[in-house]
Amino acid sequence: MAALPRKQSRPDRILSELKKARKKDVNWKDGKVFSLVFYPGEEIYTLLQQAYQLFFSENGLNPSAFPSLRKFETDVVSMVGSLLHAPRSFAGSMTSGGTESILLAVYTAREWAREQRPKITRPEMVVAESAHPAFDKAAHYFGLKVHHIPVKDDFRADVPAMEAAINKNTILLVGSAPQYPQGVVDPIQELGQIALKHKILLHTDACVGGMMLPFVRKLGYHVPDFDFKVPGVTSLSVDIHKYGYAAKGASVVLYRNKALRRKQFFVYTGWTGGIYGSPGVLGTRAGGSIAAAWAVMQYLGEEGYLKINREVMQTVSWLQSEIHALPGIRILGEPHGTVMSIGPDYSGGEAADIYQLGDELAVRGWHLDKQQNPASLHLTVNYAHTASREAFLADLKAALLRTRKWNWHTLSTKMQIALAKGLAGILPASAFARLSRAQGKLGRDVPRRSAAMYGMMGALPREGDLDQLVLDFLDKLYTPEK
């Protein structure tokens, strides 16, 4: 366990330790990471760093002390609002990320319902199963019940099924533009009609799409309506730190009117430290991420974002047609922008084992998230990939050649043992013992792959077991290494 060093050190020593520590981190500048980082190229990257550094110490908690930050924040909110057809009456806030934006939208809906629908004591919301887990986090924090509705074959929200889940306690519907797993835009227009009919709120989660879809549409690609243009949409979340290419810690939550946003604000006037008010979840807020978001939006403007999105969409179309020509895999659904996923192709020949494919790509240095129901690999195509696409395709082909269909029962014993030891490395002994009992006898030997983890999790007898496993894993992850 680390203790605070007793003696002071030298800055150069600390910096070299920091640099050494990051050697094992994924390298995202070469375009081998498909989520987590959105790299806009060196010029913009440097601008972001400089803008962030200028406001490195400033605090967004008190805008009257920093009118600069107040201006940046209101500008960013207005710029996003104007991209998304916000009416004159709209209002919004900058937040630290998509999760905070969603927490606030759900909290605001609950507060709205407390006033408008006081008879509801157990508020509920209806989401498609593809909606981001931040909605479940919000429901968990703020005491709402969530109905997860299976999506249709095209991975878009099933509107009649969502309507059927509405009852007298429902206060909020959620649609995504696009949903993260397959990158398709939900039928927001139809959800809007349902929301109006039942007099409930509708949130469009445009965290990943809000700074991408407007430009993709302007370039001539088909994008269904999803923003304030759609009657019934009452709030929107948009991450600037994704396709806005800003520094991390920048997102926006928007409401159709000021009265709704007012429900989001928190005030406590009784504190001996003074009257306290704050718009969002955080108290102290990093000035750097607010300034950097403003800087990149000012720098790129519509022209810059169109240029980036033109190149990224060309890469997306190219990847789609190349992947279409490969055996055993396909793009799932018909994505509406630059987010998509690779799944198994069952139409003739042998479908590839997707998790194994992901592992083979990982061995080759590519980071793609594994998804479930259905199994797929996630591609958040961004500017970094316009340069790495050829290399990706070459490795995808190589990985595919090495990938064969398997499941836990058809694996060789040697492979089972190797994979199980991989799990033993990351799970505490008690959890591993439980898993081992479920899976029979296992030995020791460490693989770098995690297909087995998903394979084994899929084989667990009950859903609750999986929750415990993930909790154990998180405990272990945030326990210092010996």
Ligand SMILES: *Cc1c(COP(=O)(O)O)cnc(C)c1O
């Ligand atoms: C990324 C994302 C979120 C959550 O945003 P964070 O910035 O990771 O908190 C929510 N919804 C969608 C669709 C996303 O892609």
